[in-house]
Amino acid sequence: MVRPTDPGWGARVNQRLARVLGALALAGAIGLVVLYRDRLDTSALETWVSAAGAAGPLLFIGLYAAATVLFLPGSLLTLAGGALFGPLWGTLFNLIGATLGAGLAFLVARYLAGDWVQARTKGLLARLIQGVEAEGWRFVAFTRLVPLFPFNLLNYALGLTRISFLHYLFATLVFMLPGAVAYTYLGYAGREAIAGGEDLIQKGLTALALLAVAAFLPRLVARLRQGPGSSSS
Numbered sequence: 001m002v003r004p005t006d007p008g009w010g011a012r013v014n015q016r017l018a019r020v021l022g023a024l025a026l027a028g029a030i031g032l033v034v035l036y037r038d039r040l041d042t043s044a045l046e047t048w049v050s051a052a053g054a055a056g057p058l059l060f061i062g063l064y065a066a067a068t069v070l071f072l073p074g075s076l077l078t079l080a081g082g083a084l085f086g087p088l089w090g091t092l093f094n095l096i097g098a099t100l101g102a103g104l105a106f107l108v109a110r111y112l113a114g115d116w117v118q119a120r121t122k123g124l125l126a127r128l129i130q131g132v133e134a135e136g137w138r139f140v141a142f143t144r145l146v147p148l149f150p151f152n153l154l155n156y157a158l159g160l161t162r163i164s165f166l167h168y169l170f171a172t173l174v175f176m177l178p179g180a181v182a183y184t185y186l187g188y189a190g191r192e193a194i195a196g197g198e199d200l201i202q203k204g205l206t207a208l209a210l211l212a213v214a215a216f217l218p219r220l221v222a223r224l225r226q227g228p229g230s231s232s233s
Contacts, residue, residue: 045080060084061097068101069108071152075183082187090184091177098180099173102155106168109159121157124149129161137167144175145217178217182210 045063049056064077081094109117118125128149131139140163143154158168189207 045077046084049084057085057089057093061093061100064094064097065101065104068098068152068155069104074098074101074151078180078183079187079190082184082189083191087181087185087188090188091181094184095173095176095180098176099169102151102172103165103169105152105155106159106165109156110165113156114160117156117160121153121160124153125157125160128154128157132158132161132163136163137171140168140171141175144172145178178214182207182214185210 045060048063049060052059060081064074064081067077068074077097078094081090081097084090085093121128128139128143131143135142140158143149149157186207189203192203
């Protein structure tokens with residue numbers, strides 16, 4: 001039995017209290033986002049970024065990271081990044097924002113809200129633990145290329161596995177790139193089409209080609225993971 005005279009008793013109580021407060025804060029923030037999510041649209045995002053001037057990219061990256069932590073769909077922000085900043089800078093800002101958000105969610109799960117995350121990822125967590133123990137960062141890379149699990153939930157669940165934070169962050173940053181390029185360019189092409197820009201057919205075909213590559217990569221990676229001869233009957 002743990003007694004108050006135990007030297008480590010106070011530290012354990014504080015740690016437990018911090019985890020409970022962290023879980024409550026996260027749940028409250030997610031609840032607020034759900035209530036007011038109708039006010040978060042591309043036009044509002046464009047207004048905020050434009051009003052920030054030179055700090056607009058930093059604001060966008062911060063919003064993207066916060067949206068990832070709060071379970072907002074990243075596809076909308078990725079398309080918006082392409083529309084606001086173009087294919088090159090848009091891809092960079094989208095990737096940085098998504099990676100920061102994924103990293104923050106990972107750390108929240110590992111150090112603050114582990115019980116809350118575990119209660120919501122029971123079956124998923126068991127599969128992830130098994131995959132990480134078998135393949136390490138390669139499994140994380142596979143989950144980034146192949147959308148088997150919801151992205152935002154995956155970030156939290158992986159925080160409860162044994163993978164190191166740096167390996168997780170590296171695999172997330174590198175292997176989200178194909179999807180980030182494709183959807184950023186799609187947002188850029190859509191903005192150009194609305195504005196009546198030049199070479200719309202070429203830009204549209206480029207967007208379709210990038211989406212096709214992003215859709216084909218998961219199948220290629222899945223076959224490589226299965227190994228030669230695995231598909232033979």
